[in-house]
Amino acid sequence: MTEAYLALEDGRVVEARSRAPGRTRGELVFTTAYTGYEESLTDPSYEEQVLTFSYPLIGNYGVRPERFESDRVHPRAAVARELTEDVAEWLAAEGVPAVDHLDTRDLVVSVREEGAMKCGIAAGPDATPEAAKEELAQCKGMSEHTDIGKQVSISEQKTFNTDGSGPTVALVDCGAKGSIADSLVARDAVVEQVPYDASVADVEAVDPDILFVSNGPGDPKNFEQAAVLVEEFVGEMPLAGICLGQQVIANALGGATEKMTFGHRGVNQPVKDLRTNKVVMTTQNHGYTVSEPGPLEVTQINVNDDTPEGLESEELDIITRQYHPEANPGPHDTLGFFDDVLGLADEAVQPAD
Incomplete structure (x- = not known):
């Protein structure tokens, strides 16, 4: 069931499945790490970014707070080929949108060829492509953020x-x-x-x-x-x-x-x-x-x-x-x-x- 949309800076709108609802925007980046998703998601260096995992399955060993690198999730959203229930529930509790069931390989190739790009995300029962595009439109000026x-x-x-x-x-x-x-x-x-x-x-x-x-x-x-x-x-x-x-x-x-x-x-x-x-x-x-x-x-x-x-x-x-x-x-x-x-x-x- 399509419950989520990613509006990309290159003009595409990608359909996905919502795992944690919400609307947000940020710079789309990817990590090649195949373990350590808890540490990555709590790394403050990912602030204001949308983190895409290139490894296809994220969450296969659960979520343990003792592995956290800070006191909260820092990426504005998480994107994966497949997220387990543990990770999806954690992100939902943190109020961080999360989506899966999309071709993350294609996203990674796009970022490698075109560079990190801004994106807008809308996830949940009321998500629409237009809502994702509205989030993307509000990304303007983020790169000049100084505080x-x-x-x-x-x-x-x-x-x-x-x-x-x-x-x-x-x-x-x-x-x-x-x-x-x-x-x-x-x-x-x-x-x-x-x-x-x-x-x-x-x-x-x-x-x-x-x-x-x-x-x-x-x-x-x-x-x-x-x-x-x-x-x-x-x-x-x-x-x-x-x-x-x-x-x-x-x-x-x-x-x-x-x-x-x-x-x-x-x-x-x-x-x-x-x-x-x-x-x-x-x-x-x-x-x-x-x-x-x-x-x-x-x-x-x-x-x-x-x-x-x-x-x-x-x-x-x-x-x-x-x-x-x-x-x-x-x-x-x-x-x-x-x-x-x-x-x-x-x-x-x-x-x-």
């Missing part, structure tokens, strides 16, 4: 592992996955998670050993205050970043970023270390990339398209990664990144006299 950080960041500072004996990390929350803090705490670091718009004084108050800029959604240029923090503390303390954090740091130091055609989203992205020639598999979720690294050295690249996956500066004590070393979901090939980050505290540059 997306407010939707995904904490509003007040949080502290993890107060009694830890390791370095104190100021984690700038631009939409941080929970497993980033978990990975640092597992190494006995004290994590002071601060909002995306934290002031210089806010960071100074926690007296950190390392400034760490998290992942997050959308254009890194929208996170102006995070860039201010990088500019303020570069050379005074080590800097680290993951995903959007790499992009923010590069921009703040004179580099540049650009939007990719369809981004990297999945758990099997191959990354080559230019120093060792070793290739590892990584988890990724981003639609922007660093186009000019500024003063930073490109130390790792994506094997598929040569985009920068790792930036470093020994002189400035900076280390960043475009992928997600904490995985969740995905391979654990690169968990050692967190050891490298915390190791910077032992070799931190000294402030100039």
Whole structure:
């Protein structure tokens, strides 16, 4: 039974089955991950996007809250070839529209060839093609959205592992996955998670050993205050970043970023270390990339398209990664990144006299 419609930016209207009712709109993207749907759906980096799963069956091992990366579902809608009842019920309870029984292979090919596109969705008993088109029409201007950080960041500072004996990390929350803090705490670091718009004084108050800029959604240029923090503390303390954090740091130091055609989203992205020639598999979720690294050295690249996956500066004590070393979901090939980050505290540059 057709109970849902997707109106695509390329002019098509695709029929589907409604699994969780509602109307919404967003940027249509896809992930190639075949497991980890709970982690993907609760990843803040998917804010304002419509997430299409390329793997045909989503939900075959249920829904367990302990796997969640945040306290809610972030994509505006979920699209799959087939969703199980567990996932459909979860999304309905979250108020997130979900549809299936459509050709997701065709959607993925369209995004790969034409790029991430805006779409409108109408799902439920009263859904019509016209309603989906109305949602699509309201997508105009979404790419210029500049306050997306407010939707995904904490509003007040949080502290993890107060009694830890390791370095104190100021984690700038631009939409941080929970497993980033978990990975640092597992190494006995004290994590002071601060909002995306934290002031210089806010960071100074926690007296950190390392400034760490998290992942997050959308254009890194929208996170102006995070860039201010990088500019303020570069050379005074080590800097680290993951995903959007790499992009923010590069921009703040004179580099540049650009939007990719369809981004990297999945758990099997191959990354080559230019120093060792070793290739590892990584988890990724981003639609922007660093186009000019500024003063930073490109130390790792994506094997598929040569985009920068790792930036470093020994002189400035900076280390960043475009992928997600904490995985969740995905391979654990690169968990050692967190050891490298915390190791910077032992070799931190000294402030100039």
